[in-house]
Amino acid sequence: MRLLVLGGGGFLGYHVAALAHRAGHTVTVASRSGRAPLEGVEALTVDRHGDLSPLDGRTFDAALDTFSDPDAVRAAARRLRDTVGALGYVSGMSVYHPRGPAVPDERAPVRRPGEARDGDPLQERSLDKLAAEAAVAEEFAGPVSVLRVGIMVGPRDPSDRFTWWPVRLARALTGEAPRTVLAPGDPTRAVQYSDARDIAAFAVDVLARGQAGVFDTVGPGRAQPLATVLEGCLEGVGGRPGDVEWAWAGEDALRAGLTDVEEEERPLWFPEDQIPQDAIDSSAALAAGLRFRPAAETARDVLAWHRERGSPDLAAGFTSTREAELVRRCVSGAAPTG
Structure with missing residues (x-):
């Protein structure tokens, strides 16, 4: 598989690039720095809020986007619609409505503008993620997989909260x-939490299969x-x-x-x-191959x-x-x- 990772130098994107490269896939990362996160990975200099032209003329079997700005996500999906086979987008479990079920699955109600309690720190970023989910579905021509993550831990975690x-x-x-x-x-x-490397492995697997759908990827699955x-x-x-x-x-x-x-x-x-939730139901992703260490x-x-x-x-x-x-x-x- 020829895989494009939009990002790739930070946390989850890095692990996706590293795992895919170790698995024998051809990996390209696109970031503002233009630096390759590891040897053997190609890097492109791309400004998500501006110049996407380095992507022109390039074809990939799959791409993964982790960005939160819905306008930038839409622009990238539109740019890649005819040159990429499958597109993955990383969203978050915070998109679920805080007054929804205690253990939501992918069918649960999501947040809507104007319905959050005052001072809800997740409302704005969650609405951005939902808008980005809609953007990839509307703009991209091929199969789209949406991974709704929760608390991610593991090597390179910038928060150090698990560390x-x-x-x-x-x-x-x-x-x-x-x-x-x-x-x-x-x-x-x-x-519940997830090692980012487990989510990365699932993302690579889903993209390689061209599998479409929305998946909760919050571990450890029990x-x-x-x-x-x-x-x-x-x-x-x-x-x-x-x-x-x-x-x-x-x-x-x-x-x-x-x-x-x-x-x-x-x-x-x-x-x-x-x-606000007691837990997240990730059974659909587990059935599709997600595993937790x-x-x-x-x-x-x-x-x-x-x-x-x-x-x-x-x-x-x-x-x-x-x-x-x-x-x-x-x-x-x-x-x-x-």
């Missing part, structure tokens, strides 16, 4: 940080308790059950104690007030990537002092944290 856990746990195992680890909310609460995910992270960094003491804090107490920390700067899965594998690879990038600072999380303060304030009967 916090393997890094924090590794520091506990080496004695660099306390072995009492603040843990958020109810340990039995089910959580009700996985938060405690199980965190123990998986511990296993992934070389720990065993009992190597750390989880200090489980109530979500209400954490919410009150984190008013000065934006949700995007908190580790997963502290109170996720932006997410275990948390331990993601944690292991994320820790290795973090060490390779040589950056001790994380974009999300707390200092040891702040974490200890939260344990004292939010955990009843907490053990000493020193």
Whole structure:
């Protein structure tokens, strides 16, 4: 397959390009920087808000677009309609109506202008994603696949919200940080997230088949308790059950104690007030071949990537002092944290 990735230097786009290249496909990325994300991948310099002419005269079997600007997405779909066989677009689970079913599937109601509550941080970006979904369906002549993603984690995740856990746990195992680890909310609460590499593999597979449709791609495809995910992270960094003491804090107490920390700067899965659904039904994508790796594998690879990038600072999380303060304030009967 000759695959065009619009983007390709960041997070999901990078993993799509890398996986497709390793699978033997011919990969071209188009981005403003014009830099190839890895050896053996062609790069084109393309301005999504301006000059798309580097795409002229080029044909591809498939293309993937991850952009959120609906006008830019429409322009690209129109440009590629006669030169690309199949088109994929990456949308998000936030498009579902906040007053819809607790576990929506692809048929659930979506957001509409003017219906969000005041201060809903997802409304504007979700409407943009829905407009972009409509644009690719209207402008592109061939099969269109829409992947609605949720919280994506894994190597190269710029948010560091999942990365916090393997890094924090590794520091506990080496004695660099306390072995009492603040843990958020109810340990039995089910959580959903996806390793971006699993979504990338599904995207490449769907595009290679030219399969059309809308797919929820939120993992791990089953009700996985938060405690199980965190123990998986511990296993992934070389720990065993009992190597750390989880200090489980109530979500209400954490919410009150984190008013000065934006949700995007908190580790997963502290109170996720932006997410109104209990879970997302990804059974259609699972039936079409989507698979999710275990948390331990993601944690292991994320820790290795973090060490390779040589950056001790994380974009999300707390200092040891702040974490200890939260344990004292939010955990009843907490053990000493020193």
